[in-house]
Amino acid sequence: METDVLVVGAGPTGLALGIDLARRGVAALVVERAEALFPGSRGKGLQPRTMEVFDDLGVLDAIRTAGGLYPVGMLWQDGRRTGEYRMFDAVEPSEDAPYTEPWMVPQWRTQQILRARLEELGGKVAFGREVVGLDQDEGGVRARFASGEVVTARYAVAADGGRSTVRRLLGIGMTGEAVDPYPTLVADVRISGLDRDNWHIFPPGGAGDDYLAICPLPGTEDFQLVARFPEATAPDLSLEGVRKVVAARSHLAPESVTELRWASDFRPRAALADRFRSGRVFLAGDAAHVHSPAGGQGLNTSVQDAYNLGWKLGAVLRDGADAALLGSYDEERRPVAADMLGLSTRVHRGETRRGEATRQLGLGYRDSPLTRETRTHPGPLRAGDRAPDARVAGIRLFDAFRGPHWTLLALGDVEAPEPDGRTRLVRGPAPGTYGPGLYLVRPDGYVGWAGDTPAGLPDYLARFGRR
Template sequence: MSAEHATRTGTGTGTGTGAGTGAGPATGAPPDPLSTDVLIVGAGPTGLALAVDLARRGTRALLVERGDGLFPGSRGKGLQPRTQEVLYDLGVLDAVHAAGTRYPMMRVWEGDEPGQEWDMMERSEPTEQIPYAEGWLIPQSRTQEVLYGRLRELGGEVRFGAALCGLDQDTDGATATFEDGSTVRARYVVAADGGRSTVRRLLGIGMTGETVDPKPMLVADVRLTADAPLPDTHWHVWPKAEDGTVAFCPLPPDSPSQEGRQGRLFQMAAQYADESAVPDATPDGVIKLLATRTALSPEHIAEVPWTSDFKARAALADRFREGRVFLAGDAAHIHSPAGGQGLDTSVQDAYNLGWKLAAVLAGAPERLLDTYEEERIPVAAGILGISTRIHRASSEGRRTRRGGEMRQLGIAYRDSSLTRETRPFLTDDALRAGDRAPDGHRGGVRLFDAFRGPHWTLLTVDTGPQLPSEDGELIRTAHIPEEYEAYGRGVFLVRPDGYVGWAGETAEGAEEYLAEVLHRHGAVRDGEALAQ
């Protein structure tokens, strides 16, 4: 579930500073509404990722958050390999890796007695094509801190304490009203304000879903004393506890803001066997639960800084767009926490939408924005099914090994209206337009570095003479002189979000494709990349 926060992006365009309410004229008239291109509501991982992406594109954006600060809990604590690739492109992966760790082994307990150990994760070694092969354990609060730091590097800031209460649209934009009486006029609005989205409610968009498990759950961050009997080398589980399963996962070392606090932090996830139980989400309630169901005693618990109770649901918004307003993240889809898919899917919503918003604001046809819903609804629906299946298997006591489908590397847009595959006679396992563009180090180039940034990339693989280098804002070129098994051979237009948009045996047709998608001409002609 996404946190709700507020951020404004200043991107060198003269619109990134100030609180946004302005000062009224001397006559006493009400202040003019703040104007921006994109209003992002909610500064959780979704909103922050979108704000970073827009900031690096020079797009005017305002990110607002009803809370007084960034969400403080560990909630969405896993980053899948595909999300790590997104964060590499956004320039924050080194900081994310420094703030996190690999997932630990599981250790099963019966009361005070430790038992069998097993690995819930399917371990994979990095390859040339997949440099980040495993999930990464990092509390949601730390992921947000890293994204927020990157946003500030790009000139942005978060406007906290901005609670949305009204939203009106017309043919030119939308006007948002806040509880303090201020208004914001934006050409587009993105709802990243979580599962209880105010924006979704104001739009009247329903959600279709189901209760994944009727048994209540309680999640909490728990800091243990130094002498607590649970080492931070394992993810501890009490599957046979009388009142319901408890899992206790060690979290990475504290951020600088938390240094000096006693003991290490864990995330507790407890399920209640009684469907009618009412979880006690107070710190005292968490301490009592742990003392009853685990090997911990009350004196081992130094602090309970965050708690949340819920029943696992899976739900999908009936649509992801209403006029000039878009839903992203938990505002669009609600996942069971099982499998660690919700935050990842949310960040990738932002990554899909960001380049499209920037392109349309720069003159691309409005229909490009229709492809956000077209591409992301099937993805979200599929991942909801995965999360639900894993949750139910775990709830029934079946061990589920988290395998390749969890990594989100197989997500593709082959059926999208943006996708053009023009090469005949491809084998079943060939890379096709719509697929994720793999990494590689060939011809003195790392492909992820060639793709990195807000541009499209024209990649040629074993096609003869290299195309002239193009360093324009719209498109850049990269060349691999020999066949590379990840791509075969051919010419590939890689979208700004790292998916192959167009593929051909030669560059013929690439220019027409870009002209259709972006209303830009002259990008590629007669096999040459021309200056913009």
């Protein structure tokens, strides 16, 4: 088999990348070692920036239908409600940021939605394909599966999780630390005796016990159960094991847990791959960075890895851009992942609250080699920043950005060149969040170039194979 891009792993990262490549006309094969999509709720929190990405990828309506806002935490002690806990401060949506609060969707449901969108665009997932060998040369990558099949691709992307086989085959190290030495059980259960309006939190109640949290999962009849254990304990992942934990740490009877749908255990850690690229192979998602789940950054940072890499692969494979463009993936995403790892760890240890930084709307690439700020007196929005939403001459900018193209904003009294076939032009008065000027918005929603005049713009665009 031959393809342009081999994507190893059908989690949120691999599926999002498959979607982005498919809509650009890039032939991509997404392969998954398992026989089906991941069945658990694990990465259930979608940050506002990821909601913007999903808007562009065409899955936002389905994601919003499938999920809901985070419920208010309800603290329990000895069978009594003792207080409320809000995980996030409420932030009102605004014109520049229409999504401001995290959205809860079980990971398995997010993956179903992404897979359906991939198939709608003509892509597919090949299940039961375990990569056991990998080699590359100047012409491409050869991946060998356990079945003996071989796939040849021009590029490959490892999106195969924290224990990435591809990362190991490449010999790329991963540096990290234990965030918490205590093992944690996470399970999807059906349970009676608790309302679905609250996230039920049972603080430690005795020697050897630790917390228990039971959260209703929107759009389902399930709850996600999380329990932490003493360091030397191995969590029992059976139905009876989960029932014992619930009975010991709450006022509920063991039989309140009526069904165990999925369970896993882990020790929270933070780790970063030494590099995100080896030749023609890229690391994305958990294969590149592993987070504590406390900050709600792992899945979101992973999807945004895919969003950053997808348009660059498209530019090289379909638009004739120089392959050197792909070097910017590591340069842009590795610093972001490092920052998000630090944030996740601080949230886990109670050193900071979940707030503006965890929403990921402030992330950007001002120091990227792809960023050009040419204005004499830049305003608060600079090249490299996320391009906010607004209305310009009756056009919603997020509607204008949607799709695999560049967008040129000519705001205020400025001269603008006629766009080429892959750039959409929007003219009109300058919103306050932008200020007057020319803003060239990248396909991933960041300002790549900004200027007072078009001088230098054609040369900038030429780097991306604009033909």
